[in-house]
Amino acid sequence: MIAGGSLPPIPAKRYFTIGEVGELCDVKPHVLRYWEQEFNQLNPQKRRGNRRYYQHHEVVLIRRIRELLYEEGFTINGAKLRLNESSQENSVQVQTQQRANGQHQDSIRTELEAVLKILSK
Template sequence: MLNTDKELKLYYSISEVARMFDVNESLLRFWEKEFPQLRPKKGGRGIRQYRKEDIETVKLIYHLVKERGMTLPGARQRMKDNKEATLRNFEIVERLKSIREELIGMKESLDAFTYEDVEALKENLMKEQPG
């Protein structure tokens, strides 16, 4: 979903934000109308400039609407009524996803272990033990 290679930038264009979430720019403009929390700064000639906080809001909207399948009114109400709890829940889900990915990587590493690897480890352990 989110590509965070550009951590040090202050502002992102609408096209950059759209690429981060793999959505159309028109969807981001639509969400601006639907969610009062999403208000990117508009520079000269009305060019949108998304700050990190705006991207976090887009990430939360994306999670509620695209990943959890909530309706726009439902997501809007959830963000209005209890944005902090919604944000905490979202952060927990994101952490669990990253832990899951880590565990999958560990499992793949363990699955690649061969019988010969186990025998070599046993031999090394036997050499290290006194006696």
């Protein structure tokens, strides 16, 4: 579909049709429908006439799936495992960041309480 091997940038839109996603990701619509069955993270909204509308994060996910399958040579099961590993790593990073933010907030709270004590004297 796309000559040169590079994918076009994803436009700043809220929803994309299956045809648009196919062009953006260089994947045929029937492949996208199959991937929906295989990858539970991929769940486009369906509207009138069962038409699919993908959101930006789903287009990014489709590009990642395409990369795993077509460029890195993973099987469907291997790609599923890799995506699950990535999501677990991301959740650990988010939890670590939240803990760090909480500790930072605690130190700010302690400093503010010390300032209030000084000002109240």
